[in-house]
Amino acid sequence: MNVSTARKGLPVWVLPAIGAGIVAFAALSDLRLALVLGVWFGAWAVNATLATRGVGQGVRIVVPVIFGATLLGLWELVVRSYEVSAIILPAPSAIWAQILASTDTLWPDFRQTILKGALAGYIIGCGAAFLTALAVDRSGFLQRGLLPVGNFIAALPIVGTAPILVMWFGFDWQSKAAVVVAMVFFPMLVNSVQGLKASDQMQRDLMHTYAASYWQSLLKLRLPTALPFIFNGLKICTTLALIGAIVAEFFGSPIVGMGFRIKISMGRLAMDMVWAQIAVAALAGSGFYGLVALIERWLTFWHPSQRR
Amino acid sequence: MSDTATPAMYGPKGAARWLGTASSAVLPIMAVVAAIVAIWYGGSVMMNRAWTLDQAERRGLDLTVSEIIADTLNQDRPILPTPLQVFDELWATTAGEPLMRERRGEMQGNPRSLFFHAYHTLAPTLMGFVFGGFMGVLLAVGIVHSRAMDMSVMPWAIASQTIPILAIAPIIVVVVSNIPALNAAVDNGIISEAMKLLIPKSLISSYLSFFPVVVGMVAGLRSPNAMDMDLMRTYSASDAQTFWKLRLPASVPYLFTSLKVSIAAALVGTIVAELPTGARFGLGARLLTGSYYGQTIQIWSALFMAAICAAALVMALGAIERLTLRRMGVRS
Numbered sequence: 001m002n003v004s005t006a007r008k009g010l011p012v013w014v015l016p017a018i019g020a021g022i023v024a025f026a027a028l029s030d031l032r033l034a035l036v037l038g039v040w041f042g043a044w045a046v047n048a049t050l051a052t053r054g055v056g057q058g059v060r061i062v063v064p065v066i067f068g069a070t071l072l073g074l075w076e077l078v079v080r081s082y083e084v085s086a087i088i089l090p091a092p093s094a095i096w097a098q099i100l101a102s103t104d105t106l107w108p109d110f111r112q113t114i115l116k117g118a119l120a121g122y123i124i125g126c127g128a129a130f131l132t133a134l135a136v137d138r139s140g141f142l143q144r145g146l147l148p149v150g151n152f153i154a155a156l157p158i159v160g161t162a163p164i165l166v167m168w169f170g171f172d173w174q175s176k177a178a179v180v181v182a183m184v185f186f187p188m189l190v191n192s193v194q195g196l197k198a199s200d201q202m203q204r205d206l207m208h209t210y211a212a213s214y215w216q217s218l219l220k221l222r223l224p225t226a227l228p229f230i231f232n233g234l235k236i237c238t239t240l241a242l243i244g245a246i247v248a249e250f251f252g253s254p255i256v257g258m259g260f261r262i263k264i265s266m267g268r269l270a271m272d273m274v275w276a277q278i279a280v281a282a283l284a285g286s287g288f289y290g291l292v293a294l295i296e297r298w299l300t301f302w303h304p305s306q307r308r
Numbered sequence: 309m310s311d312t313a314t315p316a317m318y319g320p321k322g323a324a325r326w327l328g329t330a331s332s333a334v335l336p337i338m339a340v341v342a343a344i345v346a347i348w349y350g351g352s353v354m355m356n357r358a359w360t361l362d363q364a365e366r367r368g369l370d371l372t373v374s375e376i377i378a379d380t381l382n383q384d385r386p387i388l389p390t391p392l393q394v395f396d397e398l399w400a401t402t403a404g405e406p407l408m409r410e411r412r413g414e415m416q417g418n419p420r421s422l423f424f425h426a427y428h429t430l431a432p433t434l435m436g437f438v439f440g441g442f443m444g445v446l447l448a449v450g451i452v453h454s455r456a457m458d459m460s461v462m463p464w465a466i467a468s469q470t471i472p473i474l475a476i477a478p479i480i481v482v483v484v485s486n487i488p489a490l491n492a493a494v495d496n497g498i499i500s501e502a503m504k505l506l507i508p509k510s511l512i513s514s515y516l517s518f519f520p521v522v523v524g525m526v527a528g529l530r531s532p533n534a535m536d537m538d539l540m541r542t543y544s545a546s547d548a549q550t551f552w553k554l555r556l557p558a559s560v561p562y563l564f565t566s567l568k569v570s571i572a573a574a575l576v577g578t579i580v581a582e583l584p585t586g587a588r589f590g591l592g593a594r595l596l597t598g599s600y601y602g603q604t605i606q607i608w609s610a611l612f613m614a615a616i617c618a619a620a621l622v623m624a625l626g627a628i629e630r631l632t633l634r635r636m637g638v639r640s
Contacts, residue, residue: 044456051456060459067460088486145336149344155572156618157579160591160611163599168355168387242472243580250474250583251599259474263584266478278475285470 016045032081036074043070090272095279098272105261105273106280113258114284116173118245121180126237129185130230133192138214147193154186159247166251176257179248184237191236195229196222228303231296238288242281348391355387356380389605397609398422419589422613428589429578430617432506436513437574441567443514444521451522452529452555453547462526469519473512477581481508509587513577517570524566528559560636564629571621579614591617 019041027034047063072092078084079091086094099106136142162179169175199222207217249259258277265273353376360379364371371379381390389397405421417424447465450457484490484507493499532554540550582592591614598607 047460048454048456051454051459063456063459064463068464071464085486088483141336141339144333145338145340148337149340152619155568155622156615157572157576159576159580160595160614163595163607164604164611167599167602167604239470239472242470243474246472246474247580247583251596262475262478266584271479271482274475274479278471278479281475282467282471285472286467289466289470 019045035081036077039070039074039077043067087269087271090275094272095275098276099279102273102276106276108256109258109261109277110280110284112173112254112256113176113245113249114242114288117176117248117257118180118241120173121177121244122184122237122241124177125181125184125241126188126234128181129188129233130192132185133189133196134218136189136193137196143193147190150186150189150193154190158183158186159244162244162248163251166248171252171254175252176245176248180241180244183240183244187236187240188233191229191233192226195226195233198222198229199225227296227300231292231300234292235289235296238292239285242285242288246281345391348388349381352386352388352390353377353380356383359383359387385602385604387604389608393605394608394612397605398612401609402613417589422594422609425589425591425594425610426613426617428587428593429575429582429591429614432509432581433513433571433574433578433617433621435506436510436515436577437517437571439510440514440517440574441521441570444518444566444570445525445563447518447522448525448529449551451526453551465519465522468515473515473577474580474584476515477508477512478584480511480581484508484511509578509581509590512581513574516577517574520566520569520573521563524562524569525559528562528566529555531562532558557636560632561638564625564632568622568625568629571625572618575614575618575621 023034023038023041026037043066047066050059050063050066075089076091076093079089090098132146136146159179161182165178165182166175169178203221203225204217207221212220246259246262249257250263253260258281262274262277265271265277357376357380360371360376360383363379380386381392383389386393401420401422406418407421407423408416409418409420410416417427419425447461451461452458485504490499490504490507494501494504529551536554536558537550540554543549545553578590579592579595581587582590583596587593591610594610595607598604598610
């Protein structure tokens with residue numbers, strides 16, 4: 001934590017002056033560039049002031065929102081002022097218009113890929129990994145045998161199993177769920193096992209002096225201390241689940257689904273549709289992650305990382 | 309494993325203990341691997357049986373159990389090839405094929421060799437890894453030193469990872485191939501055409517690999533405790549001095565841990581990037597053609613090659629980590 005306040009050195013006006021100088025210099029050659037730089041420096045100045053002077057909860061939300069809005073605004077500005085072709089990069093407003101215009105394509109795709117493929121696989125995979133972690137935790141032999149193998153497999157490119165699993169489970173969402181299970185299983189397993197070991201010896205001894213049974217100490221001590229690790233795994237797996245479900249559709253799918261739509265839209269150079277799908281995927285991914293993070297905060301409110 | 313095996317290797321007693329811990333560490337792993345292989349063979353027999361029985365019925369043959377098993381383990385396009393078949397294919401496409409071959413009077417890479425495809429995947433992986441790692445370190449340094457950057461960039465860095473990369477892969481290919489400056493550079497001979505083709509793949513792999521480095525390095529650069537930071541203050545050290553003499557050395561173990569995650573992610577990124585972009589060479593392209601033509605053995609061998617590459621990259625980083633930490637005087 002860097003708490004050094006009131007650093008000596010640069011006076012307050014130097015950085016804004018440099019920024020203004022760069023903008024003025026850019027204006028000599030290209031007005032559009034000056035506009036882009038001006039917006040960027042202006043928004044950054046607002047953020048820097050807010051971040052150093054601002055207090056309270058609001059700043060933590062306002063600053064990233066301003067940053068994101070600035071990026072979107074600059075994107076729109078660049079596309080409009082430089083007249084970038086819609087095939088290379090459509091403006092955010094055009095993508096939004098496409099989303100609104102094609103909700104009756106986007107919704108079935110979303111349901112097929114996210115709600116059926118990714119979510120089913122996520123629940124089965126994470127559930128199975130957690131149960132395996134309990135078994136591994138009980139058996140020292142499995143711990144010494146399965147864990148190194150699991151650590152090794154977790155580092156491998158498991159997406160590569162997608163063509164095999166599509167061949168085995170058919171083109172529909174079951175094969176996508178299978179790919180997701182394969183992808184999330186080992187990261188979740190490694191995190192859960194690590195979490196189940198997180199309680200310290202003193203606490204376990206205390207449970208022992210209480211003559212607590214295995215299940216009592218599991219439910220009252222080891223599971224709660226494992227929760228931060230388990231949620232870490234769950235959060236990593238949200239992203240993996242989405243990637244797995246979309247990747248698997250490239251190896252064969254029914255005529256619905258986000259990966260399928262991206263593939264055929266690319267072929268027709270319908271880039272606004274591709275971008276609309278990406279926007280939906282990004283929103284779904286962030287929402288999924290946010291939901292898990294919210295549940296985490298609700299369940300592990302006692303953990304130091306959640307204190308504020 | 310190695311942490312338990314390193315201490316006290318002097319004298320026969322130490323050696324015996326070392327052997328003892330090594331075998332107690334290796335035995336369970338061997339058992340698990342053996343179990344996986346056994347399950348795999350069982351799966352091969354079960355999954356390929358339908359085809360064998362179907363073929364026999366068409367010819368009006370009655371097969372004994374041993375004949376059925378023998379046939380299920382030796383099919384050309386099995387649903388699940390056996391480990392031996394995969395190994396044979398791996399051997400035939402690596403050791404059994406020359407690396408280069410002559411085509412139209414020129415020596416070119418041989419697309420039948422799996423090393424050739426591994427090279428086409430590894431080159432963008434390494435390029436993306438270096439670029440992504442560099443960007444990750446830069447971002448982490450900015451985040452640690454500027455509160456504004458911490459608050460505005462960090463949430464978006466997390467959000468960026470929730471976007472499924474496969475979705476952006478085709479777009480990056482289109483955008484990169486249309487950047488005027490890049491095309492001019494190719495025309496002027498500053499970068500070669502082959503380099504330009506590497507760029508989209510490596511951008512996607514750096515998109516996946518920068519994030520673990522950011523997270524790890526932010527934690528690492530903040531890892532010096534209050535006492536150390538206070539000491540630097542009593543020396544009246546500048547921010548730059550504190551960075552070079554305290555924060556950076558303290559962050560090295562964190563850096564290597566995150567680099568190992570990051571290089572595995574970079575490889576996944578490259579393989580995934582090869583799927584929608586119509587790549588002809590590379591392990592991902594090999595997976596795709598294998599799945600189009602139902603060549604299961606080819607898919608499995610490409611998968612194993614990818615796994616071998618991932619393991620080799622992570623192990624190489626582990627070796628560099630040990631050397632670096634030893635030079636820095638860190639005792640493991």
